[in-house]
Amino acid sequence: MKPVNRLTESDVTPEAIFNQQRRKLMKTLGLGAAAAALPQAAHADLLSWFKGNDRPPAPPGRALDFSKPEAYQANLMLTPEDKVTGYNNFYEFGLDKADPAANAGSLKTEDWKVRIDGEVAKPLTLDMDDIFKRFPMEQRIYRMRCVEAWSMVVPWIGFQLGKLIQAAEPTSNARFVAFKTVYAPDQMPGQKDRFIGGGLNYPYVEGLRLDEAMHPLTLLTTGVYGKALPPQNGAPIRLTVPWKYGFKGIKSIVHISLTRDRPPTTWNESAPNEYGFFANVNPHVNHPRWSQESERFIGAGGILDVKRQPTLLFNGYADEVASLYRGLDLRENF
Ligand SMILES: Nc1nc2c(c(=O)[nH]1)N[C@H]1C(S)=C(S)[C@@H](COP(=O)(O)O)O[C@H]1N2
Numbered sequence: 001m002k003p004v005n006r007l008t009e010s011d012v013t014p015e016a017i018f019n020q021q022r023r024k025l026m027k028t029l030g031l032g033a034a035a036a037a038l039p040q041a042a043h044a045d046l047l048s049w050f051k052g053n054d055r056p057p058a059p060p061g062r063a064l065d066f067s068k069p070e071a072y073q074a075n076l077m078l079t080p081e082d083k084v085t086g087y088n089n090f091y092e093f094g095l096d097k098a099d100p101a102a103n104a105g106s107l108k109t110e111d112w113k114v115r116i117d118g119e120v121a122k123p124l125t126l127d128m129d130d131i132f133k134r135f136p137m138e139q140r141i142y143r144m145r146c147v148e149a150w151s152m153v154v155p156w157i158g159f160q161l162g163k164l165i166q167a168a169e170p171t172s173n174a175r176f177v178a179f180k181t182v183y184a185p186d187q188m189p190g191q192k193d194r195f196i197g198g199g200l201n202y203p204y205v206e207g208l209r210l211d212e213a214m215h216p217l218t219l220l221t222t223g224v225y226g227k228a229l230p231p232q233n234g235a236p237i238r239l240t241v242p243w244k245y246g247f248k249g250i251k252s253i254v255h256i257s258l259t260r261d262r263p264p265t266t267w268n269e270s271a272p273n274e275y276g277f278f279a280n281v282n283p284h285v286n287h288p289r290w291s292q293e294s295e296r297f298i299g300a301g302g303i304l305d306v307k308r309q310p311t312l313l314f315n316g317y318a319d320e321v322a323s324l325y326r327g328l329d330l331r332e333n334f
Pocket residue numbers: 084087088089090091092145146147181204232233234245246247248249250251252
C-alpha cells in the first residue's frame with residue numbers, strides 16, 4: 001500500500017481525466033454544466049482533493065456557547081474538522097471540493113439578517129445576535145450523506161428550526177417552507193459566472209414540507225466543531241436535515257418563507273430526473289448515474305481510510321422519520 005503523499009498522477013486517472021474531459025465536453029456543447037459537475041465517480045474527486053490538500057486550514061470561527069443534549073451525542077466516529085471544513089460543496093464558490101475553503105473568505109457575514117415571512121401571523125426579521133439570544137444552541141452529532149455517495153459524521157451546533165417557525169406563528173394555510181441563500185454576485189464568483197457556478201440558477205433555493213421542517217431533528221445550524229460556521233460550511237446560518245441528501249442543507253440563508261404550494265428547489269429544477277424534492281437518503285433508490293447502495297465514509301486517516309459502507313435508509317434515522325412518509329411511494333417521490 002502506498003502512503004497518501006506518494007499518490008501519483010496515475011492514481012487519479014482515468015476517472016479524474018474522464019471527468020475533466022466530460023466537463024469540457026459538456027461546456028463545449030453548452031449542456032448543463034451542473035449535471036456534469038456532480039462527478040460520475042466521486043472517488044476520483046476524493047483522490048484529487050486529498051492530493052491537493054496542503055492549504056492552511058481556514059481561520060477558526062469564534063467559540064460558541066452550547067449544551068450537549070445526551071440524546072444527540074451519537075457514539076459515532078467523527079470526520080475530522082479539517083475535512084469537514086475543507087472538503088465542501090458550495091457552488092457559489094466553485095465546483096471543486098477545495099474551492100469553497102479557498103474562496104469563501106470573500107463572503108461578508110457581518111450584519112446578517114434572516115427574514116421569516118409568508119403564511120405566518122408574525123413575520124420576523126432577526127439578526128444573528130437576536131438568534132443567539134432567542135434560541136439556545138445545542139451540539140448535535142449527525143451523519144451527513146451527500147447524493148454523490150460520500151458521507152461524514154459532523155458535530156453541528158444549532159437549534160431546532162421548528163422553534164423559529166413556531167415563533168412566527170404559521171397560519172392554517174402553511175404547508176411548505178422555502179429557503180433562500182444570499183444573492184451577492186460580487187462576493188460569490190459562482191453567482192456571477194455560469195461556468196464557475198456550474199450552470200445552476202442563483203440564488204440557491206430549497207424547501208421542506210412543513211412537517212419535515214417541524215421535525216425535532218431538523219436544525220438551523222450556526223456552528224461546527226464548537227465554533228461559528230466557517231464561510232465554506234454556510235456561515236452564518238444554514239439548514240441541516242440529517243435524513244436527506246446534503247443538497248437539501250442550503251447554506252448562508254437570508255430568507256425563510258412559509259407557503260401553501262411546494263416551492264421550487266435548485267437541484268430539482270436543474271435536473272428533475274436526478275434530484276427530487278424529497279431527497280430522502282435511500283439505499284434502494286439509485287441515482288440514474290450511480291448506485292446509492294453504499295457510500296464512502298470520510299474518516300480520520302488519509303485516502304486509505306475512506307471506507308465503503310452500506311447506505312442506511314433515511315441515513316440511519318428511520319426510527320425517527322419513517323412515519324412522516326407512511327403511504328408515500330419513496331421510489332416515485334425520490
Ligand atoms: N447555497 C448552497 N447551499 C448548498 C450547496 C451549494 O452549492 N450552495 N451545496 C449542497 C451540497 S450538495 C452539500 S453536500 C452540502 C455540503 O455541506 P458542507 O460543505 O457543509 O459539508 O451543502 C449543500 N448546500
